[in-house]
Amino acid sequence: ETGVTQTPRHLVMGMTNKKSLKCEQHLGHNAMYWYKQSAKKPLELMFVYNFKEQTENNSVPSRFSPECPNSSHLFLHLHTLQPEDSALYLCASSQYRGYGYTFGSGTRLTVV
Amino acid sequence: QQPVQSPQAVILREGEDAVINCSSSKALYSVHWYRQKHGEAPVFLMILLKGGEQKGHEKISASFNEKKQQSSLYLTASQLSYSGTYFCGTEISNYQLIWGAGTKLIIKP
Numbered sequence: 001e002t003g004v005t006q007t008p009r010h011l012v013m014g015m016t017n018k019k020s021l022k023c024e025q026h027l028g029h030n031a032m033y034w035y036k037q038s039a040k041k042p043l044e045l046m047f048v049y050n051f052k053e054q055t056e057n058n059s060v061p062s063r064f065s066p067e068c069p070n071s072s073h074l075f076l077h078l079h080t081l082q083p084e085d086s087a088l089y090l091c092a093s094s095q096y097r098g099y100g101y102t103f104g105s106g107t108r109l110t111v112v
Numbered sequence: 113q114q115p116v117q118s119p120q121a122v123i124l125r126e127g128e129d130a131v132i133n134c135s136s137s138k139a140l141y142s143v144h145w146y147r148q149k150h151g152e153a154p155v156f157l158m159i160l161l162k163g164g165e166q167k168g169h170e171k172i173s174a175s176f177n178e179k180k181q182q183s184s185l186y187l188t189a190s191q192l193s194y195s196g197t198y199f200c201g202t203e204i205s206n207y208q209l210i211w212g213a214g215t216k217l218i219i220k221p
Contacts, residue, residue, distance in 0.1 A: 100156035
């Protein structure tokens with residue numbers, strides 16, 4: 001248990017499906033992040049929320065839609081994904097600048 | 113913008129030392145170091161803030177040369193548990209880290 005909980009751990013979805021990934025932290029952190037990790041590629045920042053406000057959308061396709069209803073919860077809504085979207089999706093949180101990130105265990109997504 | 117990590121991979125015998133480097137072309141506010149084992153989440157090791165300080169964590173320490181925008185991670189007397197992929201994350205602006213491609217470390221008994 002890292003302090004950041006992600007569900008589900010594994011997800012297989014068709015290209016026409018709609019699904020959501022959930023992230024929850026009770027560390028009192030102010031910032032939350034979604035990252036995509038593909039094989040042999042660096043971690044790719046997708047979205048940043050600071051005090052529930054989205055501060056960064058790193059040119060992510062609109063088929064990914066984030067939601068941050070409060071400072072403890074973060075969602076990533078998925079619809080009409082492509083096979084190349086298959087990857088490990090990691091959620092992280094941090095206190096604020098100058099502090100390390102705590103990552104969740106990730107959701108392994110496979111788009112078929 | 114992505115920092116360059118070197119080497120890409122290193123194989124050590126237990127007890128040997130290793131150095132992993134992270135170099136950026138941008139002025140940095142901080143450098144983070146993380147270790148990720150296969151199938152697990154990245155785990156925070158340490159953060160170095162601008163000011164050129166050196167930090168230590170058990171037998172793992174790191175330095176940050178602000179002028180050169182470089183950081184190095186030092187693994188002393190490596191243990192089997194040190195195996196994994198090490199990532200540096202460089203902070204240029206608030207709340208955003210740009211990640212290196214990772215250095216895979218394999219420790220053999």
